[in-house]
Amino acid sequence: MHGTDGPLGVSNIPDPQPVTRAFVQSCQEAGIPFNHDFNGRTQAGVGFYQTTTKDYRRCSAAVGYLRPVRDRPNLTIEVGCFVKRIAFEGTRATGVHYFNGKEQCRARAESEVIVTSGAIGTPKLLMLSGIGPAAHLAEHGIDVVANLPGVGENLNDHFGIDIVAELTGHHSLDKYKKWYNAAITGLEYMVFKSGPVTSNVVEGGAFWHSGLGTGEVPDLQFHFLAGAGAEAGVPGVAPGSSGITLNSYTVRPKSRGTVRLRSAAPGALPVIDPNFLAEPDDLKCSVEGVKKSTEIFRQPSLQKYIKAIRFPDDSVKTQKDFEDYVRQYGRTSYHPTCTCKMGSDEMSVVDTQCRIRGLDNIRICDSSIMPSLIGSNTNAPTIMIAEKASDLIKGHR
Ligand SMILES: Cc1cc2nc3c(=O)[nH]c(=O)nc-3n(C[C@H](O)[C@H](O)[C@H](O)COP(=O)(O)OP(=O)(O)OC[C@H]3O[C@@H](n4cnc5c(N)ncnc54)[C@H](O)[C@@H]3O)c2cc1C
Known part of the structure; x- marks a missing residue:
């Protein structure tokens, strides 16, 4: 129901x-x-x-979730930005490097980095940040932060x-x-x-x-x-x-x-x-x-x-x-998914709490973590993933 x-x-x-x-x-x-x-x-x-x-009118995630809370004092929304790399200290994610259209910026994460760049953008950003198949990262001269062979695989x-x-x-x-x-x-x-x-x-x-x-x-x-x-x-x-x-x-x-x-x-x-x-x-x-x-x-x-x-x-x-x-x-049909799948096998990228395996303070909360393509359209299920993830982030199981 x-x-x-x-x-x-x-x-x-x-x-x-x-x-x-x-x-x-x-x-x-x-x-x-x-x-x-x-x-x-x-x-x-x-x-x-x-x-x-x-x-x-179309109810996007921004309309349904962000717009009603955009005046909260603890929320800053920046649009038109391009994230170039996730910053790490060892295996701990500490923020992101991004370009805001005018200058290079850095945002520090007090608690966690949440990646939601979608089934194409998320594996790309992860690999640029040194998270992915080690041999492929080496081909492009990228230092490995975590060798996760499943990043970018399993595209459904x-x-x-x-x-x-x-x-x-x-x-x-x-x-x-x-x-x-x-x-x-x-x-x-x-x-x-x-x-x-x-x-x-x-x-x-x-x-x-x-x-x-x-x-x-x-x-x-x-x-x-x-x-x-x-x-x-x-x-x-x-x-x-x-x-x-x-x-x-x-x-x-x-x-x-x-x-x-x-x-x-x-x-x-x-x-x-x-x-x-x-x-x-x-x-x-x-x-x-x-x-x-x-x-x-x-x-x-x-x-x-x-x-x-x-x-x-x-x-x-x-x-x-x-x-x-x-x-x-x-x-x-515009339903790319599963390129950073959830699971516990060697090709999985996130665990059941959406946390990237082997790293700290970083989760993925988008369509890339579906283990396999659902048997229908993907927009509402992705929003459902994000709803569940927000509960996990708040500490509710
Ligand atoms: C043309 C089209 C029609 C669709 N129609 C339907 C439909 O009718 N019904 C349905 O259920 N689903 C539909 N979908 C699928 C649905 O839109 C997706 O399944 C859903 O949006 C996936 O959500 P996501 O959060 O994983 O990724 P996205 O919604 O793609 O969000 C990822 C966001 O991250 C941004 N991003 C990526 N990389 C970076 C970066 N480095 N820096 C900053 N930002 C970045 C992207 O610009 C994007 O805004 C359609 C998709 C398309 C393209």
Whole structure:
């Protein structure tokens, strides 16, 4: 059971687009039962997503947690800063070196350093600070503070593949790409806090079975977008027409990637290798996701709106065609995690209290400490990790 009365704003989509309702109906026509709450007892089924929004606005961690306490006298918030290195005295973390946009600064930690740079930024910062695989640090001339081979290993992410359909008319949010429609709906939102601006676009979704696994828990997740071409790298529809998109991914992929340093310069971007589809099962499951997506688009409720499925087009028929499509159009679903995993084996980076193994006064409290990728979206679970970590820091178990 869960509630919606915590610091993090959680809402139901106030008024889903008719085409999203048709998606939900089409899934049921394709054999996926309705589920009114994916975050409740049962994950399997189709329904409308809950969103981290409050009063019709996005509720980020900053809005939900920081803004209400920003006037506390014992809190200083500095924004636009870039942390270059964590400072150590022996194995004890003593603060951070950072650039505030004007000058190089140093913050001293009276009690602890809490690292929350995310699944890419955290392993990078750790390695720049001498915490990571000793041989890799040596390659870049970085002195080793702690030889932790798991830093930057075990990168887990969801590999999503989209299908796109062109609609018979302007039935999706794409109609608001026209400036006059955008102006009217913008005004509606400003005055009434209602209308399409309150939409998160990804209004509907489903969790279901590929048929390849044990069948106990869903191994596929679907995100329905009441629009097309909204995301970089995802095909759209012809200019002037409207579309819809259905994204699917394997919820518990087996492939593991890495985050490595490109150089010892703090400003250099890291080398990210998601290693998608390294495991053959991930490819098989991804193909089933695309096949199920096209099956959903072909059901009567959505067919009323669809002129043609544009991606994949009719030439994609055989298993090999689908595999090629997956390889060509698959992409990150923005859920990188697990690069500093929690655990007790040699590859673990933090213990069950989020403390970095072998070091003092330093914890990691972000998505990088997940031991394995959770079977859904990662934002709210990361905030949950941080909530738990704050209890641990205060000394509550
Ligand atoms: C485009 C996109 C869409 C997404 N959509 C969803 C969604 O719909 N639902 C969902 O559940 N999840 C979604 N996610 C995933 C979700 O945002 C992440 O899982 C979550 O933000 C992870 O939180 P984190 O604290 O681990 O890392 P982050 O939120 O990435 O926070 C890390 C912060 O550290 C900062 N940082 C890194 N290095 C340094 C440094 N050296 N110095 C100073 N600051 C530094 C970064 O700029 C960043 O602000 C999406 C992600 C993206 C990118």
